[in-house]
Amino acid sequence: MVTRRTILLGLGAMTAFAALPARAAEGPLSVVATTGMIADAARQIGGAEVLVQALMGPGVDPHSYRQTRSDIAAMTRAGLVLWHGLYLEAQMEDFFHALARKRDVVAVADATPKDLLRHHDDYADKYDPHVWMSPEMWKHVVREVARALTAARPAAAELFASNLERHLGEIDRLSAYGRRIAAGVPEGNRVLVTAHDAFGYFGRDYGFEVLGIQGISTQSEAGLNRIGALVDVLVDRKIGAVFVETSVADRNMRALIEGAAAKGHQVVIGGELFSDAMGATGTYEATYIGMLDHNFTVIAGALGADVPEGGMDGKLSAGI
Structure with a gap:
């Protein structure tokens, strides 16, 4: 469970950074993603228009991960925060909901059509979050990443659309190979x-x-x-x-x-x-x-x- 101290720490950091100016429009959009899979999608679509940081590296279990002080600082400074959702980052959900009142925060896997999701075996009202294991399912997430990037940096919409089309083609090829x-x-x-x-x-x-x-x-x-x-x-x-x-x-x-x-x-x-x-x-x-x-x-x-x-x-x- 997320402790009261952790939530207060996050809220305090958010207050401290709330007045920071947005990154200059001509520079890359600062994006923080929770998992490596989401970070890769943001890089594939954003190209040179984004600077992406992944919180969770190789071998890290997102089910039990809790935000660190440096994570909080990075997310409160970012132009866009992308997290998975579907109860994957279970220990961080309260923090993300609080952060969303101050920054652009998007749970990208929540865009997946619910009728395609497997029901969670432990929680009746939740779903299996591991949608990246299906290339066809992951395309819904990739499209939502592209939508979030476009909303945050509309001037680069054409580039994002082109990169999205290319990456979806790569995912289709991967699916066919599988x-x-x-x-x-x-x-x-x-x-x-x-x-x-x-x-x-x-x-x-x-x-x-x-x-x-x-x-x-x-x-x-x-x-x-x-x-x-x-x-x-x-x-x-x-x-x-x-x-x-x-x-x-x-x-x-x-x-x-x-x-x-x-x-x-x-x-x-x-x-x-x-x-x-x-x-x-x-x-x-x-x-x-x-x-x-x-x-x-x-x-x-x-x-x-x-x-x-x-x-x-x-x-x-x-x-x-």
């Missing part, structure tokens, strides 16, 4: 076992059953009963590979593997996936296209498909 290699996974192998339930939209789009040890949020408890039940699934269905995630500790997955081994069934780690955060700064996997190219290629390859060396365009850092 469908092509996913189709090569044998029917009996189309089960994706991960640390938490972040891949539901991927499973729905590409025809995989997805089983997470934890629920949609990494704050969900993974009890012994859940691990024991998944061990039985691995053994009974002869599932040979599971996947760890870069932003979630692997201890529960190790327990799953050890439980299967105790029952005489060998399970290997099929690879490491990017779930709630992208790859290392400066790498191909630090882009949205690279992140999903990696995930698609690792999943399909580990589960029996013939995948190209290095992914869609041979750009994956470690090859496959």
Whole structure:
């Protein structure tokens, strides 16, 4: 939960910076984004017209992230703040709602049509926020980023529209690649076992059953009963590979593997996936296209498909 002290700290910083003048129109628009995925969308669309800072870097779990003093300073100075919404940044929601009274603040994933969203497994009135796992779903978010940038910097509307069209084309190409290699996974192998339930939209789009040890949020408890039940699934269905995630500790997955081994069934780690955060700064996997190219290629390859060396365009850092 967000503490009263944290909220007061944020409100105090907002008051201190409220009188700051807007950045000069001729300079880049200062944009702060919570996740790397949103930051990448803002850079792709904004180009030289924006200066983007991402609060959450590689390996950071947005479900449990809380704003720091430097985050508060950056957001209260920014010309535009982009956050995901859909209860992804659960610990920061009160701060964003307060900040929206002083600055331009947009929850970009809230633009996703509700009838396309999966219901949250822990909260009846909320939804699965991991829409970036589906390129088709992510296009709604990218369009909302473009809308927010255009509203904040209308003089660059033509540039933003052109960049949006280009980036949507890249996302379509990525989606087609994912469908092509996913189709090569044998029917009996189309089960994706991960640390938490972040891949539901991927499973729905590409025809995989997805089983997470934890629920949609990494704050969900993974009890012994859940691990024991998944061990039985691995053994009974002869599932040979599971996947760890870069932003979630692997201890529960190790327990799953050890439980299967105790029952005489060998399970290997099929690879490491990017779930709630992208790859290392400066790498191909630090882009949205690279992140999903990696995930698609690792999943399909580990589960029996013939995948190209290095992914869609041979750009994956470690090859496959």
